[in-house]
Amino acid sequence: xxxxxxxxxxxxNVELENIRSLxxxxxxxxxxxxxxxxxxxxxxxxxxxxxxxVADYKVNNMEVTIDEECTQILARRQPAAGDLRLVLAxxxxxxxxxxxxxxxxxxxxxxxxxxxxxxxxNNYREIQxxxxxxxxxVHDALxxxxxxxxxxxxxxxxxxxxxxxxxxxxxxxxVTFMMEDPRTIxxxxxxxxxxxAIERIGDHARNICEYVIYLVxxxxxxxxxxxxxxxxxxxxxxxx
Amino acid sequence: xxxxxxxxxxxxNVELENIRSLxxxxxxxxxxxxxxxxxxxxxxxxxxxxxxxVADYKVNNMEVTIDEECTQILARRQPAAGDLRLVLAxxxxxxxxxxxxxxxxxxxxxxxxxxxxxxxxNNYREIQxxxxxxxxxVHDALxxxxxxxxxxxxxxxxxxxxxxxxxxxxxxxxVTFMMEDPRTIxxxxxxxxxxxAIERIGDHARNICEYVIYLVxxxxxxxxxxxxxxxxxxxxxxxx
Numbered sequence: 001x002x003x004x005x006x007x008x009x010x011x012x013n014v015e016l017e018n019i020r021s022l023x024x025x026x027x028x029x030x031x032x033x034x035x036x037x038x039x040x041x042x043x044x045x046x047x048x049x050x051x052x053x054v055a056d057y058k059v060n061n062m063e064v065t066i067d068e069e070c071t072q073i074l075a076r077r078q079p080a081a082g083d084l085r086l087v088l089a090x091x092x093x094x095x096x097x098x099x100x101x102x103x104x105x106x107x108x109x110x111x112x113x114x115x116x117x118x119x120x121x122n123n124y125r126e127i128q129x130x131x132x133x134x135x136x137x138v139h140d141a142l143x144x145x146x147x148x149x150x151x152x153x154x155x156x157x158x159x160x161x162x163x164x165x166x167x168x169x170x171x172x173x174x175v176t177f178m179m180e181d182p183r184t185i186x187x188x189x190x191x192x193x194x195x196x197a198i199e200r201i202g203d204h205a206r207n208i209c210e211y212v213i214y215l216v217x218x219x220x221x222x223x224x225x226x227x228x229x230x231x232x233x234x235x236x237x238x239x240x
Numbered sequence: 241x242x243x244x245x246x247x248x249x250x251x252x253n254v255e256l257e258n259i260r261s262l263x264x265x266x267x268x269x270x271x272x273x274x275x276x277x278x279x280x281x282x283x284x285x286x287x288x289x290x291x292x293x294v295a296d297y298k299v300n301n302m303e304v305t306i307d308e309e310c311t312q313i314l315a316r317r318q319p320a321a322g323d324l325r326l327v328l329a330x331x332x333x334x335x336x337x338x339x340x341x342x343x344x345x346x347x348x349x350x351x352x353x354x355x356x357x358x359x360x361x362n363n364y365r366e367i368q369x370x371x372x373x374x375x376x377x378v379h380d381a382l383x384x385x386x387x388x389x390x391x392x393x394x395x396x397x398x399x400x401x402x403x404x405x406x407x408x409x410x411x412x413x414x415v416t417f418m419m420e421d422p423r424t425i426x427x428x429x430x431x432x433x434x435x436x437a438i439e440r441i442g443d444h445a446r447n448i449c450e451y452v453i454y455l456v457x458x459x460x461x462x463x464x465x466x467x468x469x470x471x472x473x474x475x476x477x478x479x480x
Contacts, residue, residue: 071328078318088311091328095335175425182422185415196436 012077019069019090020146023097026062027142030097031135033059033104034201038131041111041194042124049111052104059101063094085218089211093145096204100138103197103204107131110194117187126170127194133163134198137205144209150216150233153209157229163202170195252317259309259330260386263337266302267382270337271375273299273344274441278371281351281434282364289351292344299341303334325458329451333385336444340378343437343444347371350434357427366410367434373403374438377445384449390456390473393449397469403442410435 033052040049070087073079079087137159144152171192178188210229217232273292280289310327313319319327377399384392414432418425453473 071324074314074328075320075324080315084311084315088314088331091331092335095332175429178418178425179422182419185418185425189415 015069015073015077016079016083016086019066019073019087022062022066022069023090023093024142024146026059026066026094026097027138027145029059029062030100030104031138031142033101034107034131034135034138037104037107037111038128038135038198040108041114042128042131044111044115044119046112046115049108049115052108053112056101056105059098063098066094067091082215082218085215089215092211093208096207100201100204103201106197107194110190110197113190114187114194117190124191126173127191127198130163130166130170130195130198133159133166134201134205137163137202138208141205141208141212144212148212148216150213153212154226154230154233156209157206157226160202160206161226163199167195167199167202255309255313255317256319256323256326259306259313259327262302262306262309263330263333264382264386266299266306266334266337267378267385269299269302270340270344271378271382273341274347274371274375274378277344277347277351278368278375278438280348281354282368282371284351284355284359286352286355289348289355292348293352296341296345299338303338306334307331322455322458325455329455332451333448336447340441340444343441346437347434350430350437353430354427354434357430364431366413367431367438370403370406370410370435370438373399373406374441374445377403377442378448381445381448381452384452388452388456390453393452394466394470394473396449397446397466400442400446401466403439407435407439407442 033055036048036052036055039045040052070091073087077083137156140152140156140159143149144156174188174192174195178185213229213233217235273295276288276292276295279285280292310331313327317323377396380392380396380399383389384396411432414428414435418428450469453469457472457475
């Protein structure tokens with residue numbers, strides 16, 4: 001039952017708005033972490049890589065803070081229907097954002113390893129490109145979340161498939177490098193780990209999009225195909 | 241406020257008990273998936289690998305079912321304090337169990353790739369050992385969860401460090417193989433992906449243990465060191 005007292009109700013709205021904006025803030029921080037980690041790797045900038053590794057605690061702290069806010073709201077406000085879905089979507093979203101932060105940290109660790117090594121002629125162009133792609137997916141996923149835009153959410157999910165293809169291409173290239181010159185194996189493996197971390201960032205961005213559709217549509221779209229997800233999003237739009 | 245009507249209260253208890261037992265059931269399924277995936281890889285059993293891949297949908301379905309149960313309980317029962325923590329811990333635990341299922345599926349996919357290849361002399365002993373280790377971690381994490389045993393939870397978290405060391409050893413061995421015979425690179429990379437998936441299963445088991453401590457202690461122990469976690473668990477025990 002909604003409280004009739006407008007003050008309490010307004011306060012409740014403020015709380016819900018607050019967690020929503022905290023999620024976007026956490027998302028901004030995570031985007032910055034990805035950006036720095038990729039830049040550090042591509043430019044061989046060890047200092048930047050180390051800064052990025054250290055800064056991961058900020059992402060972790062935000063997860064714990066937002067999680068506690070959500071628990072408080074559940075306990076005190078006992079949200080129903082759409083509000084309950086919002087809080088649950090936030091709890092899930094921040095888990096993925098935190099894991100994206102972990103992947104950015106891993107990329108930064110690889111950047112530290114690679115900073116002392118010989119740089120490839122193409123300046124890690126493939127990692128830069130893969131990294132930009134994943135970073136924009138996270139950006140667009142958060143944008144879809146902010147605007148509750150299911151169509152945009154489906155677009156990001158579709159991008160994940162492209163990212164996976166791009167990743168497969170990078171992997172084939174890396175295997176070729178290793179075969180051509182086995183002395184590079186250790187170094188190339190570090191690039192492979194970075195590429196893998198980027199690919200996983202795309203998976204997490206896709207998860208966030210699934211929560212957006214869940215939020216708007218009230219339907220769980222995890223574990224269904226892209227085609228089904230597009231159908232769900234279309235129906236959500238038509239039902240507005 | 242607890243409802244005074246015993247029937248309603250009893251029904252509520254049944255619901256809470258039900259999600260707890262569904263989590264254990266899902267955990268059992270996930271353990272079986274890990275076991276089958278590792279066996280398929282080690283024995284070069286392609287049929288078993290394919291069965292395991294197909295069966296992942298069962299894990300996914302359980303996640304969606306339990307998630308819906310939890311949402312229902314939150315909406316209808318508006319749980320407070322310990323009950324609320326239980327439901328939130330379940331929501332998080334099933335996410336990790338689902339991801340463990342995904343990792344088992346990945347191992348099974350590598351098993352399919354490797355089934356057609358020449359088998360190493362040691363019969364993938366290192367993968368068998370790493371896999372058993374991770375599987376027992378999942379088992380013990382679920383056991384700690386079932387008995388709300390924070391000490392057992394900390395023990396599993398400690399195991400994760402050992403698993404990481406074992407994984408590092410396997411990785412060094414794989415790099416040596418590739419360097420000694422670059423023709424094996426593609427094949428060895430598939431073993432590396434399987435090893436990586438097993439290492440991540442350990443991370444998820446550790447996450448589940450953190451939720452157990454959160455549940456008993458009401459305190460978030462994510463992102464803290466093993467030593468701090470041990471301290472928290474000790475205090476939880478002393479406070480009983």
